Amino acid sequence: MARYIQKRVISALIVTLGVSFIVFMMVNLLPGDATAVMLAEFGATAQEQAELRRQLGLDRPLMVRYWEFLTNALRGDLGRSLFTRRRVTAQIFEQYPATLRLALAGMGVAVLFGSIAGVTAAVNRGKLFDTGTMFAALLAVSMPSFWLGLIFIFFFSVRLGWFPTSGSATWRHLVLPAFAIGLRSAGVLARLVRSSMLEVLRQDYITTARSKGLSERIVTWRHALKNALIPVVTVIGVQFGFLLGGTVITEIVFARQGIGDLIVKAIFSHDFPLVQGGVLVLAVVFVFVNLMVDLTYGFLDPRVRYD
């Protein structure tokens, strides 16, 4: 296991390096640069724009800038944003807790509602409960999260006054956005858990378990669910990885702090240091979550080996 983790960490480093290089090239090879955005409101003459470009160091060769970024990053210095002139690390760590809270709460909603609905639907296959649940799941999957978010704000904040419309300070600010992103994943999970359960319930060992006289509850929750969970864990891992990258739309609709909005804006304004630093951090998180998911398989299925 230790060797496996070691191998994975090394490959993670390579992935991260590759991601940073690709992102750097992509952002820099797009036509135009940050000065076009900075000067877009009040403008300047061509000469003044060129001077600003020089002052910000944007006129230096690409490879020189990339090398500088890499060597500084190894020292833990991701530079300063071209626009806010703040340290990139400070900006990222200021935003990340909110993203983490939303991702965890959203995943909580998804797993809780998704697995209960999925298992119950599978057990009651073909009955009204099954049809109703699956219809609701389809609805949840099809609804765009920004629309759901706006409906929530209108209904639960403006009409009922139960939760604040926006912000990220307290748990009350977290409820609506968590449901806005979590319900969609819950829909995905419910459908997946249901079909996975149905498949497992058909297998011989379940029939064996039943014929041994075990209660239906034990058969369902102990024998069947555990085996049904493997594909579910994969999906949870992937979805969670995405959520940790920030949920741009939800962050904007609920005016939450968050890293997704931060990085997307940086991309649009060609704020290289912030894009680079942000993507680097996200790549590390994503790789880490995937590693965790892979390790979880071993607990769920003893047949999985790590060497």
Add this chain to the structure above:
Amino acid sequence: MNYRSILGRGFWLLALLMVLAMAVAVAGCGGATDEPADEPTEPADDPADDDDDDDVDEPADDGPKELTIGYYREFTILDPHMSSAGLDSLALRAVFDRLVEVNSTEDGEIHPALATDWEVSEDGTVTTFNLRDDVTFHDGTPFNAEAVKFNFDRIMDPETASQSAVFGMGPYVETRVVDEFTVEVEHEYPYGPFIRTIAAGSYGMVSPTAVEELGDDFPQNPVGSGPFKFVEWVGGSHVTLEKNEDYTPVVSFNRDEAYYDEVTFRFIEENSTRAAALQTGETNAASNMAANDFVRMRDTGDFGTHVYTTLGGPPGGIQINVSKAPTDDVLVRRAIIHAVDSELVRDVVYEGIPEPSGGVLSRHDFFYNPEAGEMYDYGNMDKAHELMEEAGWIMEDDGKRYKDGEMLEIKYLTLPGVRNVAEVVEPMLTELGADVEIWALDNPMQQNTAQEGEHNLVWTQWSSNDPSAIRGRWHSENIGSGWNFYHYSNPEVDELFIEGERTTDVDERKEIYDRIQYILMDDATIVPLNNVAIMWAFDPEIKGWEPADSTGWFGFVLNLHE
């Protein structure tokens, strides 16, 4: 029951992780105090009956008076010398004072602020300012001639990488300290825009001591001498300012002291959410509303509203590329201007709220020339067709115009955010007989594309304190690498821009810019659409929204009161 045995360690590990996750999520939230807890305290289900809510939100008479503004974007940087964004100016104006103020919306006059009076030398190169002797920065540093010198030198320093202020400094040579409260600013040659330009938010006077102490962190901890002190900036959430109890009032047409003890700008980008937060009482005001939200809120009758307009220009309009066929023909350009019914654009896109544009400059600008701004009959399709015929473009049976076998093709470049303007204009041009292609590109790429000059039309919207700023748009030096998206090159206009900058007499300058506006409209370089309308809604008891600042850009937080 042995739970462990029922489901196995895998499930419980996962379950434990989830519970931990939820716990962290909830605990993390409780612990984070990165936002003022301004939640709705009561259901706001009936907007018509929200008096009760107001009572809850409002502080008692003897408590601190707080104002929360739902602001449409996060501030970019609160260092006046570095900032290039109008959206920062509301906070910059609250924290910093400037040497002078221009009340442009009324008389275009320049008023004293930190400078009590000023004088321009005979040859126009030296401006002498007499300064107030009773002002201190928030950190206790006295405001004096040394501070002014420090500020102007800082704007010019390449290290500052100023994105706006430096462009208004002109052929700056140096600032000389004459005595403790007198400075001379020298330019290489006479520079007319100087005194008017330095009234803009980006010329706020920063505390030299604070800059030296804080270094690179100054922009996140701004220290000025204005009516409000900076308290905190929580990224992605809000900026809080508090009343400066020791404020020395410097501008005659502003309040002497702030009414509110604390002002918070909460950043809420989504238009509908910003409106909803005002409805629930989480905020007291909503800035830059979408036209539909604005009309809805206004029509409830429960909120006060105010519309700001900007100065300078060009305001909202469509720039015409004069060097690419078919718009290289002035008759075609004039036909396009006539064909575009700008009133319909204002109605459809902006609910009819903005005023018509003045073409090259805002109608509210002191330098606006009505003769230029009202030269065309917008939405006169007959006139437009007539001009096209005159230009030799003949309408064929397919509804398109042709000349020498070539179809009339118009390429319209737009930013994605204002694609709706292009979509309203498109059928008007189609009716004229053009085949219209719309491209939507975001900003850095838009500039690049427009510089290459493959477009015929491109949407535009600018503002400025002084008309000299439009040099960046129409002077031939800015073709191919600046913002002359018109690809317009006219030696007479180039000459006039230089003359306008080197003249210090305001009446002479007015004549020069009148002439520039006339030529640019006569050459049909721009389709005027709308003056920029910045729409605010707020709790009805808040007063003082009338513009009293130099740009007409937003209200001035100092003047808000109940």
